Amino acid sequence: MAQNDRGILALAGGVGGAKLALGLSTVLPAEALTVAVNTADDFEHLGLSISPDLDTVMYSLAGVANPETGWGRRDESWNAMAALEQLGGETWFRLGDKDLATHIERTRRLRAGETLLTVTRTLAERLGVRCAIVPMTDDRVHTVVTTDQGELAFQDWFVARRCEPAVREVRFEGADVARANPVLLDMMGLRGVIFGPSNPFLSVAPILALPGVRAALDRTRAPRVAVTPIVGGRAIKGPAAKMLAELGHDVSALGVARYYGGLIDGFVLDQADSELKAAIERLGTKVHVVDTMMQTDEDKRRLAAATLEFVDALACRLQHS
Ligand code: FO1
Numbered sequence: 001m002a003q004n005d006r007g008i009l010a011l012a013g014g015v016g017g018a019k020l021a022l023g024l025s026t027v028l029p030a031e032a033l034t035v036a037v038n039t040a041d042d043f044e045h046l047g048l049s050i051s052p053d054l055d056t057v058m059y060s061l062a063g064v065a066n067p068e069t070g071w072g073r074r075d076e077s078w079n080a081m082a083a084l085e086q087l088g089g090e091t092w093f094r095l096g097d098k099d100l101a102t103h104i105e106r107t108r109r110l111r112a113g114e115t116l117l118t119v120t121r122t123l124a125e126r127l128g129v130r131c132a133i134v135p136m137t138d139d140r141v142h143t144v145v146t147t148d149q150g151e152l153a154f155q156d157w158f159v160a161r162r163c164e165p166a167v168r169e170v171r172f173e174g175a176d177v178a179r180a181n182p183v184l185l186d187m188m189g190l191r192g193v194i195f196g197p198s199n200p201f202l203s204v205a206p207i208l209a210l211p212g213v214r215a216a217l218d219r220t221r222a223p224r225v226a227v228t229p230i231v232g233g234r235a236i237k238g239p240a241a242k243m244l245a246e247l248g249h250d251v252s253a254l255g256v257a258r259y260y261g262g263l264i265d266g267f268v269l270d271q272a273d274s275e276l277k278a279a280i281e282r283l284g285t286k287v288h289v290v291d292t293m294m295q296t297d298e299d300k301r302r303l304a305a306a307t308l309e310f311v312d313a314l315a316c317r318l319q320h321s
Contacts, residue, residue: 013203017196
């Protein structure tokens with residue numbers, strides 16, 4: 001299959017996007033799925049190159065993700081952190097023993113001159129992942145959060161301060177000059193583009209901030225569908241609802257659909273929010289109402305299958321319009 005040919009491009013960030021990516025990987029042939037992942041959360045810590053969202057997606061697709069946290073690996077041990085603590089080292093960002101191996105090997109390969117794309121491909125293959133996971137860019141982009149307590153580097157705000165300082169603005173340093181991965185620049189032959197149920201401001205916005213990505217989304221004839229990260233006015237995980245409020249949006253799936261605006265043709269809405277269907281459709285976005293909760297692997301498969309059906313139904317509509 002040629003690159004993009006009738007494939008699905010999924011945009012993903014943290015845990016929600018990774019769960020849907022796993023669902024998609026169970027209903028699509030490996031060569032028909034590419035997951036493009038936010039890297040603006042990446043940072044250097046303890047001398048290591050950490051790529052939290054790439055790892056969350058990679059561990060999920062490999063079936064080794066920690067089911068309690070969503071990030072990190074399952075059956076993890078914490079000996080290195082405990083030893084580091086005893087030595088008075090920095091332990092606010094918790095790296096399990098197995099997870100550390102990923103960061104050590106990524107750092108070694110990057111220092112040897114490999115690109116993040118190549119390193120990601122190798123690590124994912126080693127863990128048995130069969131579909132493509134691509135970082136949104138090989139260049140450095142950093143999320144900076146302007147809060148009521150000043151400017152904070154992303155993980156400082158997210159982990160060290162537990163997302164508590166109120167957010168005034170989010171910016172992606174380096175995004176304006178970063179080169180997006182080619183899969184994000186040519187979306188012509190795709191079956192569909194799926195925005196995962198990831199945080200719109202932290203996970204999807206950095207991808208959209210890369211030069212050429214919005215234009216590629218505008219140009220493609222493939223249906224573009226977003227899956228809601230908000231159910232009943234609450235984020236399934238993380239600070240999306242808090243950020244919607246603090247950034248002046250409606251704290252609802254409607255607020256998310258408005259935020260994506262003309263970038264999407266379809267919106268997957270949770271059944272608990274079915275009363276918002278008409279309001280979202282008035283934005284010019286088709287709506288598909290389903291159960292979007294993904295607790296079990298079967299839930300992930302079911303949501304992925306429903307989203308793909310919606311993508312294909314929209315394709316028929318777009319062809320006839
Ligand atoms: N999130 C936390 O809330 N606390 C942590 O100690 C933590 C450690 C961590 C280690 C590796 C990794 O890949 C992710 C980790 N995360 C942790 C999650 C991470 O900060 C967030 O998931 C993302 O950056 C936001 O999507």
